[in-house]
Amino acid sequence: MFELLRYGLDVGEKLGADYVEARFDDLQLRTLIKENQKIKETNLNRRRGLGIIAYYNGVPGYSYTASLKRKAVKECTKNALGIAKASADIATIKLDFDRRKKTAKVHDLKLTLKKHPKDFELDYKLNLLERIEEAALGDVDWIKSTRALYGEFYGSKYFMNTDGDEISWEPVVVDLRINVTAAGTGGSLVRGTNGKGGSKGLEFFEEKENVPEVLGQDAHKWADEQREAKAAPAGKFRALCDNILCGVLAHESFGHCTEADFILTNSSILKDQIGKKIGTDIVNIFDEGTPDKKYSGFWLPYDDQGSKTTNTVLVENGILKSYLHNRETAKLLKQPVTGNARAINYRFNPIPRMKNTYFGPGDLTEEEAIQNLKEGIYAIQTSGGQVDPSQGTFLFKAIRGYWIENGEIKYPIKDVTIKGDILSLLMNVEGLTKDLKIQSGYFGGCGKGGQFPLPTGLGSPKILFSEATFGGEQ
């Protein structure tokens, strides 16, 4: 494959490009869905193709093809350069960067997995769905519907540029999820949801906290609890948010604001904030390419510009330290390259995207956090939300939670909206628990620039906020 990519580079240089990158992806995606114990989807999708970026006067152009013929690669390179030339006359932000002095030659880099999903038959995976669904159903009459999902993603990625980098590696993700819809008291519908995923082999679902039975039973238990839950009060309260909700906040409400393309285009509230205090002393936020194996993040050793990924410290002791860069934005903003240039597949050019974004842990246990909360809302899990990085505003829906009084759990509450702006929220961080969790997966993921869903990891301990805004529901 490197030979074909080399051909693209040669064509580009001959035609007068200043710099050329060639990428090839061959990725397999499998989606299995069961609904109400019936098979709904058994899909397999192979995305194979290549993309060429040509730079001219500090401006890139991108073109892609699914054909692996030399003629198509040549055409693709010509188009990329044509686009770069047309854009170069117009672009007011030039995206030039320094040539790499030290290049990498890394072939077939991969994780060691006991049970790589490619070596296992469909049966094995359908069985995981059966087990999680059965556990979620239990033996009750109040469950209205169940939906179980299994997803896997693996393959190979090749990268080459005219600096001399030559990298190939094999991404992998597995993911198992369950959603339960149940009839609540008073005719309302409530839900329970659970799932685990990451750059793991199928042995991941043999670990005791990840076996399908445990995942399914928890979803069942949480749905049951929701049946009797009361509506959460609206307004400003002290709050504790769980690992998953805070992980999504780390990614959606904070992480996107640190992406350097948003900084350069005045689209982020964090522009000109480097070195400034944006959170309390105990706030630390990281974006890491290859988190420790004890977590289940997304394993990303190199980005799609061939940069080795780093563990980027975004916030240290409440002070903003760095943005997330590709090679161009790093040069423009005079910061180190962080390895955040990512593209979901060959049909997309890499743009600054997150790797695994997470809040660093603190020193509290969950019990201590609840005690310290005294009175307020404990918000758990999320079904998503909306953010505006230019204003730092966000709105998320927590799936469930508890009302806390006198430092004790009083009663379960229904799904509740948490909203506000991220900078105020970071200034309200009063404590963090010890139990950092990092997760990634096949379902969901990041959708920036129409590239959905790109696997990214996100994580957090539980975070205690002195104040957060909830509600709006009747």
Add this chain to the structure above:
Amino acid sequence: MNFDTLKEDLLAIADTGLKFAKNKGADQAEIYVSSFHNVNINNQAGMIEAKDGLNEGIGVRIAIDKKLGFAAMSGLTDEAVKHAVKEAISVCKNVKQENIGFESFIGKQKPGKDGIIDKKVISLSTEDIVKKTNEIYLEAKDFDKRIISPSAQTQIFYGGHAVVNSEGMSGSSLSTVFVIVTFITAAEGQKRKSAFDFKVTRSIPEFAGIGANAAEKAVKLLASKPLGFTGVIPTLWNQNVMSNYWQISLLQSIDGRQVVEKNSYFMDKLGDKVGIDTLNITDDGQLPEGLNTGAIDDEGAPRQTTSIIKDGILRSFLYDSYYGRLGKAKSTGNASRAQAYESTPVISPTTVVINPGTKSFDDIISGIDKGIYVMDSVMGMGHSNLISGDFSVVATSAYLIEKGEIVNPLEPIQIAGNLYKSYQNILEIGSDSKLLQTVKTPSILFDGFTVVG
């Protein structure tokens, strides 16, 4: 592939796949192939991201003894066709459980008509489009010095798809599409306001005005003031924000799958009065300018015009063949594949057309004593309760209307109400219809929503 012979070329490839599937022992097979040339240009504050490419591939559904398998691969080479067929068969053979809803793929039917095909779209080079996008960008950027982050995006695609299956269905459809989006942020002191505008068409659009329009909206919002009022007053929602409103309040609940699975508010309301007498809504898969208009849908059924609400009465839901069978209704030609060859068909509206009324936007405003103009977007619509219909959103770009005039922009306000009751509380349907991605709607004036600000 040459656009002029694209239909024939795609059908020939699909036929090869079907023959191969039969040879490999597949009882029932469906081959979907698509080829779309894509151009995406994004000029964000002077940083240009531009690309083009050919997105083509094959998606194969195989049924053996009612067990279904699907596999897809990028590319339209012989290798891709054979790979997808073999993998789909292998999935089928590994699945132990029948798909109870499945009987067969659809049979041969008379196709509908393709929408507007404008070959001028095809004649534009990517370089031309880079330059056109810059014109829109400059218009927005130069509008006012308070514009801090202007952007213009264009997206073009042209090409087509073909479907053939073992039941004798064989058809194809072509389209040309041009989309422009501008998103603008303006700032004054610590205040930041954003606005957008967009245009969707199947031909070459008029470029002038779209950048300036969005820029003007963003700048005007900088003068926002708190509302300082809580109560029930009329709210006038423009086309952009109505597109989102119909999506949540109507389109999810008329989806045949949601009806069959009993998740739809409207499921038992066919023949009921659900809206005011002048509310007329169709799903028009034959609207010449509609983006999803075509001769066939994504499983080969003819695209058609379906009456959803007539004179305020609910008339029909939208179906593909699978849920049509389960819901004892016919396919309404609404099968659609979200990612072309990479996806299996699901039910999706084509262009939902809300029949316009007679009053212009200005006439409606002049009849409002005290009300709110809700412009472009609201936050939180997606979190509405689809069972009860209760919703609560934050409107970030709204205006106060007093004594028949738009007075001033507002700081974010909250608007709450009930989606389903709102169709009975429509005071005016505007005459200002605008075509959007899946909706063609005028502005709508509602009564009965609670406003807090």
